[in-house]
Amino acid sequence: xxxxxxxxxxxxxxxxxxxxxxxxxxxxxxxxxxxxxxxxxxxxxxxxxxxxxxxxxxxxxxxxxxxxxxxxxxxxxxxxxxxxxxxxxxxxxxxxxxxxxxxxxxxxxxxxxxxxxxxxxxxxxxxxxxxxxxxxxxxxxxxxxxxxxxxxxxxxxxxxxxxxxxxxxxxxx
Numbered sequence: 001x002x003x004x005x006x007x008x009x010x011x012x013x014x015x016x017x018x019x020x021x022x023x024x025x026x027x028x029x030x031x032x033x034x035x036x037x038x039x040x041x042x043x044x045x046x047x048x049x050x051x052x053x054x055x056x057x058x059x060x061x062x063x064x065x066x067x068x069x070x071x072x073x074x075x076x077x078x079x080x081x082x083x084x085x086x087x088x089x090x091x092x093x094x095x096x097x098x099x100x101x102x103x104x105x106x107x108x109x110x111x112x113x114x115x116x117x118x119x120x121x122x123x124x125x126x127x128x129x130x131x132x133x134x135x136x137x138x139x140x141x142x143x144x145x146x147x148x149x150x151x152x153x154x155x156x157x158x159x160x161x162x163x164x165x166x167x168x169x170x171x172x173x
Contacts, residue, residue, distance in 0.1 A: 001026075001040070002107040003080035008042060009110065016063045018045030019088070021101030021112040021117060028134055030104065031116045031143045039083040043098050043114070046088050055088050064115055093121055093156040117149040122152075124161050136169060138160075 009061035011017050021027070024041030027133040046055050064070040064077050097118035104113055114122070120138050123131035138144055153159050 002109050004040065004084065005106055005109045005111045006173050007068075007079050008084075011060070011063055011071040011139060014063070016059050017131070018047065019045045019098060019101070020114065021098050021114050023087075023097065023122065025134070027114050028137070030113045030135075032137050032141050039085055041085050041087055043087050043089055043094060057086055057088075067094050081103075086121060093118070093125060093152075093158075096152070097122060115148075116143050117145060117152050120144060120149060121152045121156060121158060124158055124165060125156070128159070132165065132169060135165065141167045151171075 008017075008020060010127050012020060021043050022030075022040060023043050024039075025035055025037040026040045029035065044060075046057065046059075049056055061072070061077070064079060065072050071078045073083060076085050078084070087094075097114045100118065101112040101114050104111060116138055120135050123134050150159075153162050
């Protein structure tokens, strides 16, 4: 992963992407026991092209695929052996998760990772089975700041989903 993050940092330094943060399963491994995954979700700040209202990932593809011959496989670009999916934040929660990401290091390479609380909120928002399983892992690991999580869930109107999650997975019936 070190070489992949080095390339992503080069992209940031070159202005191809703005701030980035690792999310998804790889982001969770900064707080939990590692789990098997084949891809890295990189949430990126992307500027809209002048005169356009649409975000474009084209500069990323131009930099990596055209300029450096990294292969594209479906929605991924294989960067130094890792399938990387570049994702713009889809809403206010994603934007906040990106803005509040924590700087860390992987094998002496600086990188950014979403907070545990934002990873849980995003997983709750997605609501897939694997997302609920990951939320349970975060709870069992005891790494969440419950006050901070409550603030995030409140700000992004996710308290009802959290209650439903608790009723389904945490309370004895």
